[in-house]
Amino acid sequence: MTTVEPPEAAMAPALAAPPHTLSLLGPAARRDPYAFYGVLRREHPLLWDARLEAWLLSRYADVAPALGGGGLSGPRRGPCCGPGTVRCAQEYAVPESAFALLREVCARTAYVLARRLAGREEADLVEEFCRWLPTGTIAAATGLSYAAVMGRAGPAPSRNRAEAPAATDVGRGRGGTGVALLAARCADQAVLTGRALASLMANLLANPEQLELVRAVPALIGQAWEEALRRNPPVHVVLRRATRDLAISAGAIPAGAAVALLVGAANRDPDRFAEPERFDLHRTAPGALGLGPADCPAARVAELQAECAVDALLTAMPGLRAADAFDPAESGLLTRAPRRLLVRPS
Numbered sequence: 001m002t003t004v005e006p007p008e009a010a011m012a013p014a015l016a017a018p019p020h021t022l023s024l025l026g027p028a029a030r031r032d033p034y035a036f037y038g039v040l041r042r043e044h045p046l047l048w049d050a051r052l053e054a055w056l057l058s059r060y061a062d063v064a065p066a067l068g069g070g071g072l073s074g075p076r077r078g079p080c081c082g083p084g085t086v087r088c089a090q091e092y093a094v095p096e097s098a099f100a101l102l103r104e105v106c107a108r109t110a111y112v113l114a115r116r117l118a119g120r121e122e123a124d125l126v127e128e129f130c131r132w133l134p135t136g137t138i139a140a141a142t143g144l145s146y147a148a149v150m151g152r153a154g155p156a157p158s159r160n161r162a163e164a165p166a167a168t169d170v171g172r173g174r175g176g177t178g179v180a181l182l183a184a185r186c187a188d189q190a191v192l193t194g195r196a197l198a199s200l201m202a203n204l205l206a207n208p209e210q211l212e213l214v215r216a217v218p219a220l221i222g223q224a225w226e227e228a229l230r231r232n233p234p235v236h237v238v239l240r241r242a243t244r245d246l247a248i249s250a251g252a253i254p255a256g257a258a259v260a261l262l263v264g265a266a267n268r269d270p271d272r273f274a275e276p277e278r279f280d281l282h283r284t285a286p287g288a289l290g291l292g293p294a295d296c297p298a299a300r301v302a303e304l305q306a307e308c309a310v311d312a313l314l315t316a317m318p319g320l321r322a323a324d325a326f327d328p329a330e331s332g333l334l335t336r337a338p339r340r341l342l343v344r345p346s
Helices: 027-031 033-043 060-067 087-091 096-115 125-130 133-142 146-153 176-185 187-206 208-216 218-231 297-316
Strands: 046-049 054-057 237-242 246-248 251-253 258-262 342-344
Touching: 027 033, 054 060, 060 258, 096 125, 096 133, 096 176, 096 297, 125 187, 125 297, 133 176, 133 187, 133 297, 176 187, 176 297, 187 208, 187 218, 187 297, 208 218, 208 297, 218 297
Parallel strands: 054 258
Antiparallel strands: 046 054, 237 258, 246 251
16 A cells, blocks of 8 residues: 655644554554554544554544534445444335334344254354344345345355244235335345444353343343443444545544544543443443434344344343353454354353
């Protein structure tokens, strides 16, 4: 990649000589992105990343408004939902009955997948549950084959482990046109939702007392979902381009420049969230940057899938706990999630 020097007029005085080792593509960011984010927030809230050829924004006060637009443009194609996405809520209206019917499909799919793990000595929730619930729900709701949906969302699962339930009357009738359309529009979001589910379960399993709270009060699942999206968002970096000269709290960005909005850094900004490293489903500070605005249909679908997932897993496996000495390490750059999540189902 050709090195591009930042325009001098766009550089704040504090950034006149940033450490050349600081790059989102560098070893420090790969080794521990959260520590890397902390350095950026404290010392270089606006940093020209010569390797990435983009300006890095890391503080919540800068990232949150930038996600809403404000002189930045993003790709026109891709998943309909994500941090900073507002168009999805405006493009199509979805009747509430469609969400209710899709919840039925999702709950049934989640229970089938969870029951296949119950009684096992050990299972990988990422490989055998989280990756397949969003896609299995879409397959059942639309009547498409599992392979057809996975052609859009990722590789097909092995037949002996995670087949989706067959398409049901819920997806084909009783208002199924609306639910099928809703599910189809969320197909591109399936992989991202699966990663978010993996992070949700990793957080709950790492905090047994909060897992017990959710088990006792299922209404808390939604709060746990929001907190997991804050602490371990599936999307860490949102790439945009400045459509005009932009002035922000830490300096200025010239028109035409690439900008990397570090959602993973903003969601752990201590100036916005107290004890940001801690997972706390009772957290009251609003404004976490999750999967999109509250009225985004795809974000609502992802949340209902999370609710169905946790309910099915805890119902089918009352003794569910993390496998001994297992560390659900995250991986990824633009998106992050645990690759594996080993559990003891019984």
